[in-house]
Amino acid sequence: MEENFLDSFKGKIYWIELVTHLQCNCSCRVCPTARMLDNSAFSTDEMASWLANARKVGARGVWFGGGEPTLHHGLVNAVKTAKDLGYRNILLQTNGLRLAYDHYLERLSNAGLNMVSLSLKGADSQSHDYMTRVPGSFELLTEAAKNLVDEKIPINADILVTSHSVRHLRSMIELAADLETASVTLMLVSMHGLDRKEDHHWLPEPQLLSEHVEAAMDTALSLGLKITSLHIPPCLLAKRHRENYFHAGRYGLLVVPPSQEAFMAETSPTEGGNYLEQCQSCSERQDCLGFSSEYAQMKNLKNISVL
Ligand code: SF4
16 A cells, blocks of 8 residues: 555655654653553555565665564564665664663664664653653663773764753763764654643743753853754844754655554644745744744743744
8 A cells, every 4th residue: 555655755855754653661741642541553465575575665764663672572573684685775763771781772784774873851860761761771771881982883862842851952962972873863752742831831931941942052062062952043043053953854754653644744743834924034033943832832932033
């Protein structure tokens, strides 16, 4: 079925994200999948089929996500299949817990894994474990980073920006540098899939966000770390950092969940899609995905200046 479906994406996708399943060994406070009772998962054959058909229409990178992909029993096989099919970039997006076990990482590495995005939720064990609700998760994550360095697999740190982490972004960048990550992606928390109004307190206030992201970007650059902002539009970045904004459409990423239709990353409500009145005259408009719907309603956003 996916073969015909993928025909329309010929030449348009570089990455395919396989959302292996939705189970996780953390229960992060801002994660919608942690609240879902959805047991859907790809079988090993289904993953192989998507990988083969996506390659035929030009995909060169595969991104294994979830849930927590390292809990999927077919992950090592799927990585090996991707390698055999000629995928150039084979990326795992993970909380890192299972990569603390070096024999498991070695199996993934031998199968062909060549990039890892580790999810940082705090600058230290107290704040990280508070968000994951798993005592010891920070310690395992730092162990995972050491193992990845030993395996010579480049690490990207996905830093989740919330009202809880925003004041600690600089320290999180310093931590990423200590863990020898090659790059950092700032990801603004999304309320997509979190239906309760009381969750909205996790959204950082715009002024505070701007201020701390500026300091974090300065720190990253001074430490030689490449830094990218997803979901935080150029108007909230200092002028000198605006080139670090990344429109999710530039990935050429088709996201394939096990229980829903596949979609291009930039069409997800998580990536934005909501604009303010002043966006109409903004010079960045063409390359900007705007705000998530909840963030677009933040009252202080009305005060941001038009570029
Ligand atoms: S288009 Fe709107 S959201 Fe994007 S940078 Fe401009 S003012 Fe900000």
